[in-house]
Amino acid sequence: MKNKPPVGFIGLGIMGMAMAKNAKKAGYEVSVFNRSEPRRREAEKAGLRVVSSASALADVSDALIVMVTDPSAVRDVLTGHQGLLRANVAGKTLIQTSTLDEPSTLEFAKEAHAKKMFFLDCPVTGSKKQVEEAALILLAGGDDALIEKWKPFLLSMGKSIVHAGDIGKGTALKLCMNLIVAQMTTALCESVALAKAQNLAPKKIFDVLAQSPALGCGYFKIKEKALLEQQFAPAFSLRNMLKDVRFMDQAGKNHRLPLPVTQAVRFLMEAAVTDGYGDEDLTSVIKVLRPSTNPSV
Numbered sequence: 001m002k003n004k005p006p007v008g009f010i011g012l013g014i015m016g017m018a019m020a021k022n023a024k025k026a027g028y029e030v031s032v033f034n035r036s037e038p039r040r041r042e043a044e045k046a047g048l049r050v051v052s053s054a055s056a057l058a059d060v061s062d063a064l065i066v067m068v069t070d071p072s073a074v075r076d077v078l079t080g081h082q083g084l085l086r087a088n089v090a091g092k093t094l095i096q097t098s099t100l101d102e103p104s105t106l107e108f109a110k111e112a113h114a115k116k117m118f119f120l121d122c123p124v125t126g127s128k129k130q131v132e133e134a135a136l137i138l139l140a141g142g143d144d145a146l147i148e149k150w151k152p153f154l155l156s157m158g159k160s161i162v163h164a165g166d167i168g169k170g171t172a173l174k175l176c177m178n179l180i181v182a183q184m185t186t187a188l189c190e191s192v193a194l195a196k197a198q199n200l201a202p203k204k205i206f207d208v209l210a211q212s213p214a215l216g217c218g219y220f221k222i223k224e225k226a227l228l229e230q231q232f233a234p235a236f237s238l239r240n241m242l243k244d245v246r247f248m249d250q251a252g253k254n255h256r257l258p259l260p261v262t263q264a265v266r267f268l269m270e271a272a273v274t275d276g277y278g279d280e281d282l283t284s285v286i287k288v289l290r291p292s293t294n295p296s297v
């Protein structure tokens with residue numbers, strides 16, 4: 001593709017805003033739409049062209065990235081009032097990057113195809129830091145030629161693309177990756193909670209991790225500050241991770257595969273969301289790991 005085509009972004013949260021900025025930095029003509037006003041204003045300040053609806057965005061873009069919360073948010077932006085699929089989208093490409101479950105992804109692909117729109121299932125791995133550095137790993141499900149066509153655009157937001165298989169398999173792979181993230185997070189939080197219960201400084205855990213080639217890893221390093229300094233501003237919200245853990249749990253059930261640790265993680269995250277920590281970083285699960293006041297526990 002010689003000339004860069006016009007592209008659009010729907011959903012300007014932690015991920016979508018940074019992706020749109022990176023595409024603009026790479027020279028794309030970027031237009032954006034966000035449901036609510038504050039993020040639209042922020043986008044304007046960043047020099048992005050803001051349009052008034054998802055369908056208006058479809059009118060001016062050849063490829064449209066959707067990066068919103070969950071299947072019901074994708075439903076709203078596709079077929080809700082002034083939704084994307086209400087525009088003339090024939091020949092355009094929908095790149096669905098929100099983390100969903102596989103059945104919803106297949107359903108949205110079917111609806112896009114019915115409007116003669118191309119569809120790429122393309123969730124991403126990486127969080128706030130990686131998206132800001134255009135270092136995401138894109139997990140693509142769909143046609144080879146379509147991925148190839150949009151590769152330069154996708155790589156304006158990330159460092160590599162893994163082709164997982166057909167539509168739906170990008171999403172399936174994303175849930176496998178987030179299963180690891182969810183369990184690493186809760187493992188680290190339980191470890192810190194156990195250190196505190198034993199009157200041991202949690203910093204010692206990170207000192208050991210830093211010296212261990214096997215156990216020390218980038219993810220634990222990223223979460224060190226949050227846990228030691230109790231800073232829970234979201235890089236990835238607990239509510240969004242709980243959504244994904246529920247999708248994993250359901251995917252396991254659909255395939256008659258027990259996922260006992262994922263279920264335990266789910267209960268822990270549900271307790272933390274019930275206690276009001278859903279909009280904080282997922283490390284805030286540590287707040288529900290407190291010694292019990294019940295002497296029989």
Ligand code: NAP
Pocket residue numbers: 010011012013014015016034035036037039067068069070072073074076077097098099100124125126127128235236237240241244
């Ligand atoms: P976020 O900061 O909470 O942003 C969510 C976005 O979705 C906002 O733009 C929000 O618009 C929009 N939205 C929510 N419900 C909507 C609806 N009904 N109609 C229209 N727009 C709606 O979330 P995020 O962290 O960017 O995550 C976005 C997606 O990427 C999620 O699926 C998440 O699981 C996935 N993801 C996140 C990370 C991460 O580390 N943060 C990493 C990989 C993947 P408003 O401004 O109007 O609320």
